[in-house]
Amino acid sequence: MINQKIKEAIEQYSEELTAIRRKLHSEPELSWEEYETTAFVSDYLTALGIEHRKTEPTGVIAEIKGGKPGETVALRADMDALPVEELNVDLPYASKELGKMHACGHDAHTAMLLIAAKTLNEIKEELRGNVRLIFQPAEETAMGAKAMVEQGAVSGVDNVFGIHIWSQMPSKKVSCSPGPSFASADIFTVTFKGRGGHGAMPQDCIDASIIASSFVMNVQSVVSRTIDPQQPAVVTIGKMDVGTRFNVIAENAVIEGTVRCFDAETRDHIEKQLQVYAENVASIYGGTAKVDYFRGTQAVINGEESAKLVQKVTAAAFGEDAVYDEKPTMGGEDFSFYLDEVPGSFTLVGSGNPEKDTQWAHHHGKFNVDEDALATGAELYAQYAWAYLNK
Incomplete structure (x- = not known):
């Protein structure tokens, strides 16, 4: 041997x-x-x-x-x-x-x-x-x-x-x-667009920071409520870039994160759900969303x-x-x-x-x-x- x-x-x-x-x-x-x-x-x-x-x-x-x-x-x-x-x-x-x-x-x-x-x-x-x-x-x-x-x-x-x-x-x-x-390792970016304006006049704006925050809070249910618990998966939001000044309602927000799993079907499902969640959360508040998904390692x-x-x-x-x-x-x-x-x-x-x-x-x-x-x-x-x- x-x-x-x-x-x-x-x-x-x-x-x-x-x-x-x-x-x-x-x-x-x-x-x-x-x-x-x-x-x-x-x-x-x-x-x-x-x-x-x-x-x-x-x-x-x-x-x-x-x-x-x-x-x-x-x-x-x-x-x-x-x-x-x-x-x-x-x-x-x-x-x-x-x-x-x-x-x-x-x-x-x-x-x-x-x-x-x-x-x-x-x-x-x-x-x-x-x-x-x-x-x-x-x-x-x-x-x-x-x-x-x-x-x-x-x-x-x-x-x-x-x-x-x-x-x-x-x-x-x-x-x-x-x-x-080792798990597959993917990277995603979600860009939300609202309508900026004065912080004292929210009625005239669509706040991208609220859209992005809602997405961050809700997207974890992709793993907890749409994936078989016996299939390990992680969705992590690692970066959020939103806003320009304390009294300006943000027009744009960019979120970056990673997806990890072992199963190919689970990987496909998460990628699709990120798109669904981003578009629907943005729609609730009157904004729009664009998802870029990069498949890294298998x-x-x-x-x-x-x-x-x-x-x-x-x-x-x-x-x-x-x-x-x-x-x-x-x-x-x-x-x-x-x-x-x-x-x-x-x-x-x-x-x-x-x-x-x-x-x-x-x-x-x-x-x-x-x-x-x-x-x-x-x-x-x-x-x-x-x-x-x-x-």
Whole structure:
């Protein structure tokens, strides 16, 4: 099930793994701006003699060709950081870029996949097939994976596997269950138009702020009263922009929000109901509504065969107690675009450790990674590829 050479190599390269992660953490780049990260990955692969090509505008696709015929398995890591201010100012490897931070663990993912690549390259003659390496930009904008697919990331691939460091799980635990893992993540904007005027003369106006407020209060009943309670769904209003001055009745109001769910029919239903609610609420008050709905990531649905293989590999490599059952999250992940093309699974590797202050939520300014979990992720990448190709 596992390869002992992989285990020994990961242990041997553990210090390098940590050093790479720290370098990347201190030099964060936002989505579609990962030029230096792309160059670093390319240079590292070049030094290893691994064939690769850069994608546009950023990103890298590489391939380790095995010494024996077989299938091709893809391993994916994302590379982009977030527009978040680092609050871990005492760390020697804290972000050097004001207002930018690896607050989601993508620095760890890239480092883990590079060391996994180095390890797999050393045993490539023993591989029954090929290993595709995908270093992906722009996961945080939900656009990077789709762009990589369009540029051939999974062309000729038989299976795809990804890892996400997860601070909400105990460090070094591994969770990968068949079925839903991450929710679909959509964005919507509702623009209401009324008729503005003087705040002392409401009878001559149509108040867009009242229309928008009514919509916010009523739209939650889409989930609570029109959807099967056994189908999880979230409608969140995250932003409202209305009004210009204390004594002016607002003519326009703009609301932005997100929709999360696992089921395709539920997703379609919510999109339609947002339109219905917006138009009818606006009509009550004499205004109008326009809804713009952007479909972001699909739901990440782990394939049963792949997920069970992850569980077997985890138990064999790290012990039965390393297998963890984390509930699905309503968070979004554009790894779904790969799973739309080929079978595979997406795995969480725990990095939460209160003793090291690494239990902070993803996207928080104090987010950090228990670096002891890096070796778990790197080895899991490599052992999964080995086990899949030799299944």
